Amino acid sequence: MRKKYFFFDIDGTLAYGITGIILPETIATIETLQKNGHFVAIATGRLQCSAIPQCKILGIQNMVSDGGNALTLHHKIIHMHPLPKQPILDLIAELEHHQIPWAYTAENKTIRHTKYVKFKELAGESNMDTLVHSSIEIASIEQFYKIYIYHPNLKKLNSLPSLTGLPQIHYNNNMLLIEPTHKEKGIFNMxxxxxxxxxxxxxxxxxxxxxxxxxxxWFSIAMGNAIEILKQKADFVTKRCEDGGITYACQRFGWI
Incomplete structure (x- = not known):
């Protein structure tokens, strides 16, 4: 059997539901793939440390994280690149000018920092702890891995000139997340x-x-619960995550 190099997204692919349930058969499939000599990695937009719990459950040692900006091989971080600093500083200056609540993550920890007391309440559910500071010395921050912006009207927020060219994801109806969005670069690098x-x-x-x-x-597989545009781009559409889509595809193509 020819060795394959698998890269799995987490939420909606390996895990489903608000609590991130991973099917026992999915865990068994990942184990079998590795026993059969295949390379297995997670490919996630999450911060590297945020994906470690899923890696432990699944027995996966390798990771493309931070939306492609970080590589982990055999549990060791190969590199972890931050967001481009000057564009982020320009964005923060504009957010401050308009008094728009924001927070940031500056290290590989599940912590976001802000000076806005109600930021956690405004932001909603998150796997990040929120630390509120009376003030933030922006010039002293060495790097930024993620920026979180709250706004009741994201369409209006997107009109800010400093957002142009920055990678971004609508985390929910009121939260814009500035984070790397090029998983493919991480895969190419790996x-x-x-x-x-x-x-x-x-x-x-x-x-x-x-x-x-x-x-x-390469070969791309969309889950049955995937967004339509991804299904159209896929080489194969498998079953839904909660219906054992990963196991179904791996069996169909003879990888397990």
Missing amino acids: MEYLKADLADVVVFGDGINDLSMFRPE
Whole structure:
């Protein structure tokens, strides 16, 4: 059997529901893929540390995280690049000018910092802890990994000039998340690091931030619960996540 290099999204692909349920059969499938000699990695927009719990459950040692900006191989971080600093500083200056609530993550920890007391309440559910500071010395922040912006009208927020060119995801109806959105770059970098053939890559995804990693260079599988535009771009559409879509696809193509 030819070795494949699998990259799995987490939410809606490996896990489903608000609590992130992972099916026992999905765990067994990941284990079998690795026993069969395949390379298995997570490909996520999450901060590297935020995906570690899922890696532990699944027995996965490798990761493309931070939307493609970070690589982890055998539990070791190979690199972890922050967002471009000057455009972020320009954005923060504009947010401050308009008194728009914002927060940031500056290290590989599930912590976001803000000076807005009600930011956690405004932001809604999150896997990040929120630390409120009386003031923030922006010039002293060495790097930014994520920026969180609250606004009751995201369409109006998107008119800010400083947002142009910055990677962004609508986290919910009132929250804009500035984070890397090029998982494919992380996959390219991982495959170059491993000196492996791109034609042997297989990706699984379901959401808008998976579009970039559905590439013609490799094989792309959309979950049955995926957004329609991703299904149209996929080489194969499997069953829904909660119906064992990963196991179904891996059995169908003889990988397990």
